[in-house]
Amino acid sequence: MKNRTLRLAVALPVAGLLLGALSACSSSSSSEESAPLSIVASTNVYGSIASAIAGDDATVTSLITNANQDPHEYEATVKNQLAVSEADLVIENGGGYDDFMDKLVKASGTDATVLNAVEESGLAPAGSDTTDEIDGFNEHVWYDVAAVEKIAAAVRDDLSDADPDHTEDYAANYSAFVAQLNGLEKTEATLKKSYKGESAIITEPVPLYLLEAVGLKNKTPSAFSEAVEEGDDVPARVLQQLLDIIGSDDLALLAYNTQAADTTTVHVQMAAEAAGVPVVDFTETLPKGTSYVTWMKANLKSLSSALAS
Template sequence: MTSARRTSTLLGLAAASALALAGCAGTPAAGEDDSRISVVASTNVYGQIVEEIGGDLVDVTAIITNDTQDPHSFEASARDQLTVAEADLIVENGGGYDGFVDALIEANGSEAPVVTAVEFSHEWPENAGHDAEAEGEADAEHDEHGDHGHVEGFNEHVWYDPHTVVHVAEAVAAELGELSPDDAAAFTANAEAFAAEIEGLEGSLADIAAAHAGAQVFLTEPVPFYLIAAAELENVTPDAFSEAVEEGQDVPPATLLESLALLEDGDVRVVITNTQTAGVETAQIVGEADGRGIPSIAFSETLPEGQTYISWMQANIEALSGALSA
């Protein structure tokens, strides 16, 4: 987001939130339980993870809940501003993916603790390692609501990395335990149970690696990159192709020709698209793959209705395994 646009957004949010606060003050939502911890998550992916950890002890609100909303360009509303202002805990992706959360925090001056998922990725440039967190250094990092803009060369779609998600769940449990010490043991136990389910996902990815390590895949957008890496598959997509699609720009003609040549070579085993983005070049790649008998599958950025994080990731892994075995 440009500086001018960010400033405009913050001013607009401040004005809108003042009206919202005036109209809603003193009027609790129907059925609201004040004894529960109020958690706001940027997307329903993180919202569901929080539900797994907090159970009946938390009220979770996810700002983005469907696949028609692009977090990269999402414009927050006055209602979103109020929701964040009243949160006891905020969970975001970070890395420029959901920058609207940081804008909301800055606009309302929230002092609620923030769990920022990218900070738990081993690939995060500023990550000093999980050992530093054990020494208490992470608390300071998570309480600072910087701009968290896009970091060049870093893939921010870390919810597709099971290892990172385990550490996010642990951080959520720790923050919830600080907010409700009497329930800390329950939060920790839930996080441990969740981590055990993540181990199942990692086992499924290891099975793919055992059977297909080194197989070439083409990602029209870099969303599932971490899942592909965990399965020890090789992403051969030209950076210029996936970057253009992610930014909603035209793929350079030379890059498109290079990409089509990769499919013609016959080494690409599967094409993976993003259900939330589409374009002429993506359709052309899928059409070329179909014509050559190369399976194509689609992954999404938000949690499909009726799914948990675990069931969703397992379905994605099974789809990938099936495509590679076709």
């Protein structure tokens, strides 16, 4: 990973310059040196994580902020490219999830540090190209709390490299954020004690890391969730396999991605509700007015309620 340094305007004293001119240059230099870092994140999930670490020492721009929008279908704008071109740190998910970010980085010519969350998560197979789709890999790494701790550590380190004067602030913010993540992990462990081994189905792999963390087993035919994730038609026989599971298995819940819904997923949702299977909604980005931690707390609360029903 290339560490980007701040571009600072340095006022060089020149013999013969008037004192007033020197003062003006010094003032301009100080202003630029004190300007906060600029962070651009592909989604507000990573924007929230970055904000937690950066505090007041950086500005954060998230390109995707609408919880009703499918990130897989996002089309970047000229405004997005400008933001990336002026960034000190760019955060992408990677793993083929937000490949528009790589295009923006190349098109903008930025020399910003690019943080790839899949790479930092430690979840991808060794030797994988984390900028591209990885066969059989669930790239939705932000639903793994332990992975988010590693991603947050990378944010801390990159910010400290770019802005050494605020290293202690970034370290303190990181420690406070990790304490909150530890609270989430305690909730996961508590749920796992009660519900380990119970079965669940999904429309997409989005929340799968979270479901696994509370001990649930995914019973969904992989051909179904893969087709939904890729936006492909689900073969009739695969859909019937899932409907048979809903009708015959003792399922704890259906995890439903509301940001990638279509007629097939709605059909599955209705079948689950008719069979008395609790449906838990999940999103890929933060709902308005939430942070990463409050969002995950809400997700875990919804899981707990469904599992207890």
